[in-house]
Amino acid sequence: MKVYEFNGFPNPARVRIALAEKGMTGRVQFVTVDVPNGEHRSPAFLAKNPSGAVPVLELDDGTCIAECTAITEYIDHADGNPILTGKTAKDRAVIHMMQRRAEAGLLDAVGTYFHHATPGLGPKLETYQCAEWGDHQKQRALAGMRYLDGVLAKQPYLAGQNFSMADITAFAGLGFADFAKIDIPAECSNLKAWRARVAERPSVKG
């Protein structure tokens, strides 16, 4: 298997953490896509992922899987423990729900702010920006942090008692927020404590 990515970017980080949780990192060849120089918009890469986003998981039969949730589904069903996407119908549903909330309400909101209301990746790559929408998404990201903080007041992880795909998404979202200079609201002590705890996992610490 190959993972096309740019190491350090928030979405590739999600896949690296999932692989490490499953003990599968050594089975993957990482291929750097030179995003800062626009390689993700080359015909060769667009053939792998028409949206031009990293990461992409390429299976040995040539099938290309984009979108982190989809890649995580593959990784989680390809091998043993821990289970990142749930076993029972209910566990799967709660994890996917919380994953989506962490994605839409934090990671993607931060990304939209970064790409639209800041210089983002620079004028060559940010060919369309809508600053008003970007600023609105910053507010959404802050609301997302407060929501996640409330969830973590009642349980250790976003989907309940166990670390899951939802935690990976939110953790990557906070990393992106740091990069985009969106601070976690001071009162979000549960979110900060959770983040410190997740940062100590071997899959994250490396």
Added chain:
Amino acid sequence: MKVYEFNGFPNPARVRIALAEKGMTGRVQFVTVDVPNGEHRSPAFLAKNPSGAVPVLELDDGTCIAECTAITEYIDHADGNPILTGKTAKDRAVIHMMQRRAEAGLLDAVGTYFHHATPGLGPKLETYQCAEWGDHQKQRALAGMRYLDGVLAKQPYLAGQNFSMADITAFAGLGFADFAKIDIPAECSNLKAWRARVAERPSVKG
């Protein structure tokens, strides 16, 4: 189980189709949330789904599942055939990838256009609009239709040989596009043929 929804809206349609595909419709009590009069923003509904969106699946133990992908995961793992989210790791990954593309590139893009660049649900409910972003998302929806058309030139369904969650999302997205008066580009003959075929499924036809 209860499903809180507004019949005829695009996201509730996704859950209704999934339930019908699995033969589970009769096991669900549908509860109308009066979205046109703002009931989805009442404290009682926000306690079920903090984002205020319909549909929400409430399990018999009181657990509330929001987000259509999560609800579909529940439905698909609660009972037998057909399988809507895939069996093997690869099938699951491809279906989730195509579902996400249909969602972000079509259904959600149409929704953002509708809520931001048209009167949407009216001035009482559309309390923040960003018309520029809405218009941009209309272009994204049209590009999404062209992309899906290309996929369907090579295979009968969005994730391959079998109908899946990805088809449900795209079908609901086209229904929303009709409502928002975004026409399928004339040249998208594969997409139109696929739509006619899906519309004939008993789960859709009713």
